Amino acid sequence: MTNMQNNPRIIVALDFPAAAPALELVSGLDPSLCRLKVGKELFTRLGPAFVEQLAGQGFDVFLDLKFHDIPNTVAAACAAAADLGVWMINLHASGGRRMMEAARERLEQHARRPLLIAVTILTSLSDREIAEVGFSGTAAENVLRLACLTDDCALDGIVCSPREASVVRPAVSDGFLLITPGVRPRSAALDDQQRVMTPRDALDNGANMLVIGRPITAAPDPLAALHSILQEIWEEN
Numbered sequence: 001m002t003n004m005q006n007n008p009r010i011i012v013a014l015d016f017p018a019a020a021p022a023l024e025l026v027s028g029l030d031p032s033l034c035r036l037k038v039g040k041e042l043f044t045r046l047g048p049a050f051v052e053q054l055a056g057q058g059f060d061v062f063l064d065l066k067f068h069d070i071p072n073t074v075a076a077a078c079a080a081a082a083d084l085g086v087w088m089i090n091l092h093a094s095g096g097r098r099m100m101e102a103a104r105e106r107l108e109q110h111a112r113r114p115l116l117i118a119v120t121i122l123t124s125l126s127d128r129e130i131a132e133v134g135f136s137g138t139a140a141e142n143v144l145r146l147a148c149l150t151d152d153c154a155l156d157g158i159v160c161s162p163r164e165a166s167v168v169r170p171a172v173s174d175g176f177l178l179i180t181p182g183v184r185p186r187s188a189a190l191d192d193q194q195r196v197m198t199p200r201d202a203l204d205n206g207a208n209m210l211v212i213g214r215p216i217t218a219a220p221d222p223l224a225a226l227h228s229i230l231q232e233i234w235e236e237n
Helices: 020-027 040-046 047-055 071-082 097-107 128-134 139-152 162-171 198-203 222-236
Strands: 009-013 034-038 060-069 089-092 113-118 158-161 179-180 210-211
Touching: 009 113, 009 222, 020 040, 020 210, 034 047, 040 047, 040 060, 047 060, 047 158, 060 071, 071 097, 089 097, 097 113, 113 139, 113 179, 128 139, 128 158, 139 158, 139 162, 162 198, 179 198
Parallel strands: 009 034, 009 210, 034 060, 060 089, 089 113, 113 158, 158 179, 179 210
Antiparallel strands: none
């Protein structure tokens, strides 16, 4: 297994409603052990300056805004995110080929461009809910189709459920990243995630990095929870 101090596998989701609790957690974290994810709520409340603050503390920041719009608008938004010094940004693969290629081409103009990945099917969706919004086939079938499209558009990877990682891995290019939410350590509750797996199992299935939120951030001692998950991965390796 790759040394996680050289290539942190865990991305801690900073799903907080305000700066103070997020910064309290971050103050005790080590950038060599984890990366950070800033999503819609925190970004909407605190704005670009907060993201720049985290990056300035040495953390790789995944800006999780899931862009989905006409190609030029998404490309411009990705360029604006790159200017913040983030490590990774994402968009919805369902926005289509022209949107994804426009975003990638705009980011190629940056000397230190962030990774660009696509969201396939949200891990909160069941097969029944996927059918309700008009997608035919199972979650895994839709993830595979969108993953192959994303790979063909030369993006860096996708977000997918850990349960679909083993199906996607052999179908995409070498080096194509699989970023998996829906990961829960053995002792954690499922919350609102439908398609989940333990951290070690997700990595064994082909995931490169794991997005973990509430099992760390809602724990009585978040830092101890992070170390416990790392230990769980090492012990099962």
